[in-house]
Structure formats: C-alpha cells, structure tokens
Amino acid sequence: MPEAPRQDERPATSPARRYASAFGRFWWEFLIGDTPELLVGGILAVVVVALLAHHGVERAVTVASMPVLVVVVLGASVRRAQRAARGPRPPEP
Amino acid sequence: MHSATIVLLVSVFLASSVEMVEALTIIVAVGVTRGWRSALEGAAAALGVLVVLVLSIGPALVHYVPLDALRITVGGLLLVFGLQWLRKAVLRAAGLKAKHDEDAIFTEQVAELSAQDRPGNGRDSTAFVVAFKGMFLEGLEVVVIVITLGAADHRLGLASLAAGAAVVVVGIVGLIVTRQLAGVPENAMKMVVGLMLVSFGTFWSGEGVGVHWPGSDLALPVLVGVYALVAWVTVSLVARERRPGVEVA
Numbered sequence: 001m002p003e004a005p006r007q008d009e010r011p012a013t014s015p016a017r018r019y020a021s022a023f024g025r026f027w028w029e030f031l032i033g034d035t036p037e038l039l040v041g042g043i044l045a046v047v048v049v050a051l052l053a054h055h056g057v058e059r060a061v062t063v064a065s066m067p068v069l070v071v072v073v074l075g076a077s078v079r080r081a082q083r084a085a086r087g088p089r090p091p092e093p
Numbered sequence: 094m095h096s097a098t099i100v101l102l103v104s105v106f107l108a109s110s111v112e113m114v115e116a117l118t119i120i121v122a123v124g125v126t127r128g129w130r131s132a133l134e135g136a137a138a139a140l141g142v143l144v145v146l147v148l149s150i151g152p153a154l155v156h157y158v159p160l161d162a163l164r165i166t167v168g169g170l171l172l173v174f175g176l177q178w179l180r181k182a183v184l185r186a187a188g189l190k191a192k193h194d195e196d197a198i199f200t201e202q203v204a205e206l207s208a209q210d211r212p213g214n215g216r217d218s219t220a221f222v223v224a225f226k227g228m229f230l231e232g233l234e235v236v237v238i239v240i241t242l243g244a245a246d247h248r249l250g251l252a253s254l255a256a257g258a259a260v261v262v263v264g265i266v267g268l269i270v271t272r273q274l275a276g277v278p279e280n281a282m283k284m285v286v287g288l289m290l291v292s293f294g295t296f297w298s299g300e301g302v303g304v305h306w307p308g309s310d311l312a313l314p315v316l317v318g319v320y321a322l323v324a325w326v327t328v329s330l331v332a333r334e335r336r337p338g339v340e341v342a
Contacts, residue, residue, distance in 0.1 A: 026233065030174070030234075031173055035176075035177055038173055038176045038177055041176075042172045042173040042176060043173075045172070046298045046302060049298075049302055049304060050302035050303065053302055053303035054302075063299075063304055063306060063307065066295050066298075066304060067295055067319055067320070070176070070294075070320075071320075071323050073176060074176055074183075074291075077176070078184065078327055081180070081184055081190075082331060082335075085189055
C-alpha cells in the first residue's frame, strides 16, 4: 500500500490557485455562509414575483407579494436558528 | 432630494461606518502593540486597493450592463445580503446570538500580536499584513454595497462619497477615542443597514422583473417601515420564546 505523502512533501499550491480559492471562499461566505435558505428563498421570491408580473396578475397582488415573500423567507430562517439553538428534542417517555 | 437618494446615502454611510469600526478595532490593536507606522501603512494600502476596485468595476457595470438586468442581479444580491444582516441583527436583539464585542476582539488581537517577535527598526511586516487584511476584508463588503447600490441607481459617485465620508468620520473619531470603540452602537446600526439593504433589494429586484411600485421611489421608505415593523415583532416573539443561556453560533 503506498504511503500517504507527508505534510512537507505535498506540492506547493500556486499563488493563482490560492487567490482563486480565496475568491471563491469569499463569495461562498458572502452569499451562502450558514444560511443557504436565504439565498434559495431570495431567488425563489424574485422568480415567483416575475411569474406573477408576466402573467397578468393584478398589480396590487404583484406589489404585495414581493415583501410578503421576503418576510416569509426571513421568518423561516429565524425559526431555523431558534430550532438550532434549542437542539434536538428529548425523547418522549 | 429623492427619498431613494436619501435612503441610499444613509445605507452606504451606516454600512461603511459599521465595517470601519470593525476594521479600526484591528488597526488600533496593531498600532498599540506593534507601532503606528506599519499599522497605518497597511490600512492605507488596503484602502487604496479598495478604491481601485470601486473605480474599475463600478463604472463598467453602469455603462455596459442593461439597467433591468443590473437591477435584477443587484437587487437579488442586496436582498440576500440584506436578509443575512437583518437575520443576524434580529437574533442579536432577541438575545439568541452573542453581540459583536469590539472589546473582546481588541483584547484577543493585542494578545496575539504581543506574543510575536518585533523587528528592531524599519517596517514591521506582521503589523502591515494584519492591518492590511483587517481593512481589506472589512472594506470588501463596503465595496460590494457601494458598487451594487451605486450602480443600480446610477449614483456611483454619491455612494462612493458616502462611503468615503464614513471612513473619514469613523477614522477620526476612532483615533481620538482609540480603545472605546465598544461604545459604538454597532448592533443597532447593523439592524438599520439590514432593513435598508432588504428594502433596496426588494425594490430593485421587483422593478427589474416588472413590478410597478405605487408612488415609484416613495415605495422605498414604506418598505423600510414595513420591514422595521416586521423586525420589531420578530424580535419580540423570539425574545419571549427564548430560554435563558441558549444561543446560536
């Protein structure tokens, strides 16, 4: 069985690769981090409103739907954080 | 002055101030422990790179990307980014997340930097790099906010001026009070910035996909008010349900 390379034998990463990885990490943290539901929910909200706006739905409904969907996304994410803080439920007796 | 312009100026100024306070905590820690020359040089170099980023990316976006496409992309970006700020601010205000503690960060930085050897004379590369990284990483978020807000409203110059004003004001105040940065109501400022970014994101992504907001720009302060009310109700509900000692990471 071949031996695993030791720490000091690993090929050094090129500066370009390091910068690309740091760039990717920045955007990942910036847009997703530990709240992927906000990215998915935000995109879904925009897509749903776009569909409403282009299918002749009444203007008042289209206008109201955007902030309502945003509030739902925020509420769901806060709820998720609350559940994470509480931890798993104890088993029922 | 349009209501959208006022909201834009306040958003950029507050967002830049919050990030500057965080950067300044690191710069002051470096200055106090390793000497001011290298700390200020590192911070100035980072500031220069950030300005170049705004000057090279911002005008290109404004001139070459169609407005509707720009507003959907930028609006969506601001919406997601703003929701992250707002969620964090709501959890902090409700006591479910630890508040950003500049005193603790300052003490930690000082301890870390004091443990490392200092060169006798000349430039201290550790101090330069730590100050550069602190300023650059905190400033990168400001660059994104300035470019997105400024480009979508075709007011890049104004957005840059508001960010520059925040850097100058926080820089001067911070250097005078040095270690009392913890007195800045950073969490409340983050809540306001979160509300404004979410409002801008809603407004522009909505406009981009064909929503005709009643009252045009006047819809923006209304959105801020609606989201502020929602945030206040959410904080009250979460705080009421919270068990003492329970926090999220």
